[in-house]
Amino acid sequence: MTEQPAQTTTAGDPATARGEQTRQLIRDTAMRLFRERGYAQTTMRAIAQEAGVAVGNAYYYFGSKDHLIQEFYAQSQVEHRAAAQPVLDREEAFGPRLAGVLHAGIDVLTPSHGFAATFFKTAAEPTSPLSPFSAESSGPRQAAIDLFGEVLTGSTATVDAELRPQLPELLWLAYMGVILYWVHDRSPGQTKTRQLIDGAVPLVDRLVTLSRLRVLRPVTRQVLDLIRTLRH
Amino acid sequence: MTEQPAQTTTAGDPATARGEQTRQLIRDTAMRLFRERGYAQTTMRAIAQEAGVAVGNAYYYFGSKDHLIQEFYAQSQVEHRAAAQPVLDREEAFGPRLAGVLHAGIDVLTPSHGFAATFFKTAAEPTSPLSPFSAESSGPRQAAIDLFGEVLTGSTATVDAELRPQLPELLWLAYMGVILYWVHDRSPGQTKTRQLIDGAVPLVDRLVTLSRLRVLRPVTRQVLDLIRTLRH
DNA sequence: CGCCCTTCTTGAACGTGTTCAACTACCGAC
DNA sequence: GTCGGTAGTTGAACACGTTCAAGAAGGGCG
Numbered sequence: 001m002t003e004q005p006a007q008t009t010t011a012g013d014p015a016t017a018r019g020e021q022t023r024q025l026i027r028d029t030a031m032r033l034f035r036e037r038g039y040a041q042t043t044m045r046a047i048a049q050e051a052g053v054a055v056g057n058a059y060y061y062f063g064s065k066d067h068l069i070q071e072f073y074a075q076s077q078v079e080h081r082a083a084a085q086p087v088l089d090r091e092e093a094f095g096p097r098l099a100g101v102l103h104a105g106i107d108v109l110t111p112s113h114g115f116a117a118t119f120f121k122t123a124a125e126p127t128s129p130l131s132p133f134s135a136e137s138s139g140p141r142q143a144a145i146d147l148f149g150e151v152l153t154g155s156t157a158t159v160d161a162e163l164r165p166q167l168p169e170l171l172w173l174a175y176m177g178v179i180l181y182w183v184h185d186r187s188p189g190q191t192k193t194r195q196l197i198d199g200a201v202p203l204v205d206r207l208v209t210l211s212r213l214r215v216l217r218p219v220t221r222q223v224l225d226l227i228r229t230l231r232h
Numbered sequence: 233m234t235e236q237p238a239q240t241t242t243a244g245d246p247a248t249a250r251g252e253q254t255r256q257l258i259r260d261t262a263m264r265l266f267r268e269r270g271y272a273q274t275t276m277r278a279i280a281q282e283a284g285v286a287v288g289n290a291y292y293y294f295g296s297k298d299h300l301i302q303e304f305y306a307q308s309q310v311e312h313r314a315a316a317q318p319v320l321d322r323e324e325a326f327g328p329r330l331a332g333v334l335h336a337g338i339d340v341l342t343p344s345h346g347f348a349a350t351f352f353k354t355a356a357e358p359t360s361p362l363s364p365f366s367a368e369s370s371g372p373r374q375a376a377i378d379l380f381g382e383v384l385t386g387s388t389a390t391v392d393a394e395l396r397p398q399l400p401e402l403l404w405l406a407y408m409g410v411i412l413y414w415v416h417d418r419s420p421g422q423t424k425t426r427q428l429i430d431g432a433v434p435l436v437d438r439l440v441t442l443s444r445l446r447v448l449r450p451v452t453r454q455v456l457d458l459i460r461t462l463r464h
Numbered sequence: 465c466g467c468c469c470t471t472c473t474t475g476a477a478c479g480t481g482t483t484c485a486a487c488t489a490c491c492g493a494c
Numbered sequence: 495g496t497c498g499g500t501a502g503t504t505g506a507a508c509a510c511g512t513t514c515a516a517g518a519a520g521g522g523c524g
Contacts, residue, residue: 124356199458
């Protein structure tokens with residue numbers, strides 16, 4: 001099952017080199033322990049021991065304990081994409097598509113609610129490479145934004161031409177807001193978050209539709225100008 | 233300068249007891265070092281040493297390093313209230329009052345942008361008592377919400393009767409959003425955050441005014457119902 | 465086979481936040 | 495004044511994340 005050795009092995013990239021198995025072993029062990037015990041309660045020593053390697057070995061593959069979180073990020077994004085596929089195949093109207101994709105995201109995260117809540121603290125730090133806004137997370141982030149692009153592309157909705165290119169990112173931002181709420185959601189099974197989605201989506205839907213009205217054109221433009229200004 | 237000893241000293245309350253001076257000394261030292269070196273770079277040992285006390289003594293007054301942040305919270309809130317007073321005295325229209333109060337908040341925080349950004353990570357953790365949504369922060373939070381209540385009370389604006397009671401908290405929530413943006417704002421002097429305030433306030437103003445229109449009544453109610461549902 | 469170089473692995477050591485058993489300072493009661 | 499109890503204070507000890515010098519494993523090349 002070993003891959004052919006890459007001809008040009010870039011120096012700082014362990015991903016294609018020998019230790020790929022070890023890397024995955026450590027990652028999977030960490031994810032399991034995070035789920036079982038929570039993030040703070042899982043020590044690097046415990047991860048190393050359970051994986052049968054030395055502590056320093058974990059640091060060879062992952063720069064810090066926080067960097068293991070980024071693995072979780074990426075993995076969740078992939079699962080989200082997969083879970084959203086049926087919705088994108090089935091639904092045609094904008095509202096149901098958006099709601100479905102949002103629900104799919106929460107579906108994927110639900111088993112990890114306990115520890116994911118804890119780790120989002122790290123994600124909130126602006127200086128951290130783990131921030132969803134950081135350059136280091138741009139991969140998963142762009143994938144997520146593209147997912148919301150697909151929500152639009154495949155839908156029957158007609159959107160204001162100026163709003164259109166900004167909308168995927170705005171929807172992703174709204175999704176971040178949903179997650180922020182979800183993280184703080186103490187209701188059993190995070191029912192409230194579901195209500196948030198079901199309640200907010202029709203509003204967003206209406207808003208997007210209304211944005212085309214001539215009367216609201218100035219407001220639409222004003223909002224879009226503001227957003228463009230604020231973008232980094 | 234010593235206060236009269238409180239007659240009924242509640243057991244778990246060091247605030248009114250002898251060590252009040254020490255408490256303040258540690259707090260002030262911590263705040264100074266946080267500003268000088270940043271949060272992560274300031275060790276508890278350094279705080280203790282600079283304050284001339286033992287490490288354990290700091291833990292007698294503050295449960296953890298994070299709890300020192302809550303002091304910063306409370307202090308900032310008081311300063312915010314003071315800085316907002318001139319605006320509340322001067323302005324009468326809703327828009328300028330809101331903008332002024334928001335700017336005042338950022339004014340107060342600006343000198344601490346470097347380290348405040350770092351510490352907001354801790355605030356984002358839902359399980360932490362430091363979260364602005366937590367019960368333990370309810371004091372400063374309520375004070376902040378009341379401040380936005382004053383923005384409304386003193387203004388000439390007429391607000392939808394059903395929206396009115398919810399509005400202060402919603403404005404506070406918007407303020408939290410501004411702070412979240414500010415924390416990530418890398419523009420020199422955080423100019424972008426100022427633009428966000430100046431750009432968003434007119435929109436909020438218009439939205440609040442429009443909420444009274446008969447045509448929009450259903451939407452207003454829909455939004456308010458959703459908010460009421462989502463409240464904890 | 466022997467050599468060299470890169471990749472991978474190790475675990476002791478460091479600095480950190482935090483805890484805690486022991487100690488001291490103070491104050492009211494008798 | 496002495497006693498007793500609470501408030502305040504101490505610093506060594508602990509567990510954790512992280513670093514790093516040292517070594518092992520592997521593979522290409524003569």
